[in-house]
Amino acid sequence: MPAPPDLGPTLPVLLRRRFGVAERVTVAAGLLLLLGALGTLLISPYIARKAQLVHRGNPTFNLVYPAQVVHRVAPHPGELARLEAHRQRVSATLTARPLHLPAYAGIVSFGLLPVYEHRYVQRLRRQYPGFELRDEGKARINGAPGYQVGFRAGRRGHYTWGRDILFIPRDDAVRDGVLVSLRLINVGKPTKREQRLIDAVRGVLRSFAFGTDRA
Numbered sequence: 001m002p003a004p005p006d007l008g009p010t011l012p013v014l015l016r017r018r019f020g021v022a023e024r025v026t027v028a029a030g031l032l033l034l035l036g037a038l039g040t041l042l043i044s045p046y047i048a049r050k051a052q053l054v055h056r057g058n059p060t061f062n063l064v065y066p067a068q069v070v071h072r073v074a075p076h077p078g079e080l081a082r083l084e085a086h087r088q089r090v091s092a093t094l095t096a097r098p099l100h101l102p103a104y105a106g107i108v109s110f111g112l113l114p115v116y117e118h119r120y121v122q123r124l125r126r127q128y129p130g131f132e133l134r135d136e137g138k139a140r141i142n143g144a145p146g147y148q149v150g151f152r153a154g155r156r157g158h159y160t161w162g163r164d165i166l167f168i169p170r171d172d173a174v175r176d177g178v179l180v181s182l183r184l185i186n187v188g189k190p191t192k193r194e195q196r197l198i199d200a201v202r203g204v205l206r207s208f209a210f211g212t213d214r215a
Helices: 011-019 023-048 108-127 192-206
Strands: 050-055 061-066 071-073 081-087 090-100 132-141 144-155 158-167 176-187
Touching: 050 081, 061 081, 061 090, 061 192, 081 192, 090 192, 108 132, 108 144, 108 158, 132 158, 176 192
Parallel strands: none
Antiparallel strands: 050 061, 071 081, 081 090, 090 176, 132 144, 144 158, 158 176
16 A cells, blocks of 8 residues: 555665665564564563562661572561562571671771681581581671671482672671571482572672662
8 A cells, every 4th residue: 555645655665766775675674673673572571570678777788689589588586577489399488687797996896806707607517417518708798798608408409599698788897787598409410490599699688788779
């Protein structure tokens, strides 16, 4: 159907006249662009659907998590926050608890936290049968200094993987912080879907930040 005279030639006609592009090619390209835009609109709610958990207190902190796979639940006694995720043979829990440190005149993250962490690891050994220390050392996530420990416990095929990070809001003159603990329990080798869940929960741990602003 010819274009109305007051509107002039269509875009495919103009491209054919000026650049020799076949009209069907222009139409096909336009359809691909339209489909791509529609696809973005459909999946963007899932991409952007990250909720924020904010704990207001002393200190105030926040975590960002994908609400479609990680769920906020009521904290257990002694906890400030709790997030959980489950899929078939994988169960993941991330908790935040208050951290109270003794008075220390030096740089807390360098001098006090390694000593405190050593005693904390001893408690983990008593708590988890088959405890194996995998790594430990200083940590700094989104500007927050701290000290971390990674471990494995349990038996082959039914391991518990743990990572605990002692966060403090600054390096010195501080006694209150946050202990963030991640526990992953998997039975057998995880599937691709289960591995995506594990990666998502690990991403929540890396989103920790003091204050209310997202990292």
